Amino acid sequence: MSNIFCSSIGKKLIMSLSGLFLVIFLLLHVSINVTALFSQNAYNAACRFMDTNILIQVMVPVLALGFAVHILFSLIITVKNQKARPVKYSVSSKTETSSWAAKNMFVIGVIVLCFLGLHLTHFWAKMQLQHFIGGHGEDNPYALVYTLFGEWYYCVLYVVWIAALYFHISHGFWSAFQTLGINNSKWIPRLQIIAKIYAILVALAFISIPLYFILGLGEPPK
Amino acid sequence: MKFKLKIWRQKNAKAKGQFESFSIENISSDTSFLEMLDILNNRLISEGKEPIAFDHDCREGICGMCSLYINGRAHGPDDDVTTCQLHMRKFRDGDTITIEPWRSAAFPVIRDLAVNRYAFDQILQAGGFVSVNTGGVPDGNAVPIAKPDADEAMDAAACIGCGACVATCKNGSAMLFVAARVSSLAKLPQGRVEATGRAKAMVAKMDELGFGGCTNTQACEAECPKAISISHIARLNREFLCAKLQD
Ligand code: HEM
Ligand code: SF4
Ligand code: FES
Numbered sequence: 001m002s003n004i005f006c007s008s009i010g011k012k013l014i015m016s017l018s019g020l021f022l023v024i025f026l027l028l029h030v031s032i033n034v035t036a037l038f039s040q041n042a043y044n045a046a047c048r049f050m051d052t053n054i055l056i057q058v059m060v061p062v063l064a065l066g067f068a069v070h071i072l073f074s075l076i077i078t079v080k081n082q083k084a085r086p087v088k089y090s091v092s093s094k095t096e097t098s099s100w101a102a103k104n105m106f107v108i109g110v111i112v113l114c115f116l117g118l119h120l121t122h123f124w125a126k127m128q129l130q131h132f133i134g135g136h137g138e139d140n141p142y143a144l145v146y147t148l149f150g151e152w153y154y155c156v157l158y159v160v161w162i163a164a165l166y167f168h169i170s171h172g173f174w175s176a177f178q179t180l181g182i183n184n185s186k187w188i189p190r191l192q193i194i195a196k197i198y199a200i201l202v203a204l205a206f207i208s209i210p211l212y213f214i215l216g217l218g219e220p221p222k
Numbered sequence: 223m224k225f226k227l228k229i230w231r232q233k234n235a236k237a238k239g240q241f242e243s244f245s246i247e248n249i250s251s252d253t254s255f256l257e258m259l260d261i262l263n264n265r266l267i268s269e270g271k272e273p274i275a276f277d278h279d280c281r282e283g284i285c286g287m288c289s290l291y292i293n294g295r296a297h298g299p300d301d302d303v304t305t306c307q308l309h310m311r312k313f314r315d316g317d318t319i320t321i322e323p324w325r326s327a328a329f330p331v332i333r334d335l336a337v338n339r340y341a342f343d344q345i346l347q348a349g350g351f352v353s354v355n356t357g358g359v360p361d362g363n364a365v366p367i368a369k370p371d372a373d374e375a376m377d378a379a380a381c382i383g384c385g386a387c388v389a390t391c392k393n394g395s396a397m398l399f400v401a402a403r404v405s406s407l408a409k410l411p412q413g414r415v416e417a418t419g420r421a422k423a424m425v426a427k428m429d430e431l432g433f434g435g436c437t438n439t440q441a442c443e444a445e446c447p448k449a450i451s452i453s454h455i456a457r458l459n460r461e462f463l464c465a466k467l468q469d
Contacts, residue, residue: 004466007425008395008435009459077435084327084394084434090241091320093294098439103392105437175438178452181460185453 008080009179011073016176018070023173023198025063026165030205037212040142040219047141051131060128071113078106101171108168115161122148143221149213158210166203170196223249223310226318227262229274235330235338241320251311255298256281256288258310275334281306283447286382289389290335291322296386296445304384304447324389327432328396339385341431345400346383348427349420352413371409378406380448387442387450393434398442400424401458402450408461418465425462 004010032050036043050056101108126144130137138144148154173195177183183191212218224247232239246262253261256278263273279287288305292298298308313319321335329337367375381402388396404421407413413420429435436455443452 004463004469006429007462007466008429009425009462010466012435012437012459013463077437081393081395081434081437084432085325085392086327087325089291089294089322089325091294091322093299095295095299095444097390097441097444102437102439171438178438178456179436179459181456181458181463183453183456185451188453188456 008077011077012179014069014073015077016179018066018073019172020176021063021066022070023169023176025066026169026202030202033209034205036142036145036209036218040140040222043142043145044140047127051128051137057132060132071109074106074109099171101167102175105168105171108164111164112161112168115157115164118157119161140221142219145209146213146218146221149210149218152214155210155214159207162203162206165206166199169202170199173198223251223313223315225249225258225310225313225316228318228320229335230322231274231334232323232331234333239331239334249310251309253310254281254306255290255292255308255310256306275332275336277336278306283307284382286384289324289337289384289386291324291389293320296324296389297384297447302447302449304382307447324385326385326388326394328394329385329388337385339383341433342383342385342396342399344431345396345424345427346403348423349403349407350416350423352407353415354412365411367410375406375409378402378409378450378454381406381446381450382448384447386445386447388433390441390445391434391436392439392441393437394432395436395442396428396433397436397455397458398446398450398452400428401452401454404458404461405454408457417461418468421458421461422465425458 005014032046035046123144126138127141128137129135149158174188174191177191178188224245227244227246228241229244230239231242244262246258246265249258249261256276259274259276266273277287277289279285281288283304283306286304288297290297290305292305292308297303297305298312300308300312323331323335324337324339326337328341329339332338379402381399383399385399387398388394391397404417404424407420408417438452438455440452443450
């Protein structure tokens with residue numbers, strides 16, 4: 001194990017493991033969200049579960065750590081990589097050699113992070129955080145969703161955010177397997193397709209919720 | 223054919239370079255790119271001007287000495303060829319062609335378009351030796367090697383060490399080069415003996431010399447004149463991580 005994390009590949013190991021952890025977290029998060037499409041009661045029950053389940057309580061700090069590590073190492077890696085290419089070319093070819101997402105992972109990550117801050121203050125700080133600090137959580141989380149997604153500007157912001165997330169994952173998902181060395185010439189194209197499918201499904205599921213509310217399909221909060 | 227050339231001129235590693243424009247006429251479409259530069263250099267010499275420095279040696283696509291970033295692509299617009307194998311018929315009459323040296327912190331410019339790729343030699347040296355038994359010539363069939371393994375090793379061994387992967391990579395990463403060298407030996411029983419040590423030593427050298435890390439953009443694979451696959455990078459990651467976890 002000696003000084004593995006000093007090496008470029010060791011640092012990428014951390015990026016890939018923390019990234020895959022976040023990928024799994026998203027799956028849980030989106031499944032909770034879509035309960036809002038079923039009914040007010042279902043969504044509020046799901047939120048109560050997230051606020052009280054012991055496993056979830058343990059995982060919240062781990063998740064925060066996962067984010068912190070992922071972001072910290074993304075900075076370290078990006079700075080080192082920028083230094084390795086100090087002079088830019090004056091002409092860049094129009095021929096597509098790599099995907100837009102692959103080239104802009106850091107910028108996309110920062111976009112995800114900005115909206116994440118907004119999202120945390122609007123939802124999480126009023127819901128789950130209150131249970132940690134002994135405050136009073138939102139009595140009807142559904143009502144909160146209903147009001148915020150009733151605003152078109154908030155829906156637009158949300159969709160932009162999820163679009164950035166889509167690009168991040170459509171590259172990150174397969175890239176993580178490549179970094180771990182679990183890949184070969186057969187599986188590179190396969191994992192790229194799986195990554196696209198995963199990213200599309202997760203993005204559509206997230207976006208379906210603001211769409212549902214802005215179209216006025218939500219139940220009026222009790 | 224005639225062309226307008228915008229060529230990077232730089233006196234030495236420390237000097238500040240700039241582009242210089244040239245016009246060139248009466249070029250046959252069957253002229254190779256380097257022959258076109260030879261014609262230009264002959265003209266410059268006869269005019270008493272300094273010729274343009276660029277790297278080349280075999281001019282048959284096997285030595286890896288030629289380089290050049292032509293109109294935004296390493297080794298120019300043709301796929302899977304080196305600059306010496308590129309011909310002017312790949313351009314349109316009257317085109318403006320911008321020629322830049324490889325850009326990477328680990329490959330400093332020596333003069334004009336020539337860059338110092340000694341860092342690659344240092345990585346190879348760090349890789350060390352391959353153990354072979356001395357004695358009589360061994361029987362060619364004495365060591366059985368499965369066909370898929372032999373094929374993959376040969377594909378990786380096709381790397382000519384040109385540095386197009388580093389030049390193309392937005393991170394100036396040498397991972398494709400290192401992966402090709404590690405794979406070509408690790409896939410064969412003879413090279414397997416020192417494979418783990420080799421992976422660790424070459425990666426450590428690569429990091430030390432100022433190359434960036436791999437973010438799996440696949441640009442290297444697209445521009446490598448020998449079409450080396452990034453599946454070799456996955457193998458390098460595997461070799462390196464397994465070796466480190468065993469330490
Ligand atoms: C839920 C949110 C996120 C998920 C699911 C996620 C997932 C991933 C995954 C799976 C990778 C691939 C790792 C690899 O190539 O080995 C990755 C790479 C990356 N992530 Fe994230 N990420 C998230 C948020 C962020 C944030 C907030 C930032 C930063 C500001 C960020 C910055 C990066 C960068 C720069 C890379 C590229 C690293 C490289 O290729 O070397 N990510 N991400
Ligand atoms: S991997 Fe390809 S691009 Fe890189 S040095 Fe070898 S031949 Fe050149
Ligand atoms: S000069 Fe030898 S490969 Fe081009």
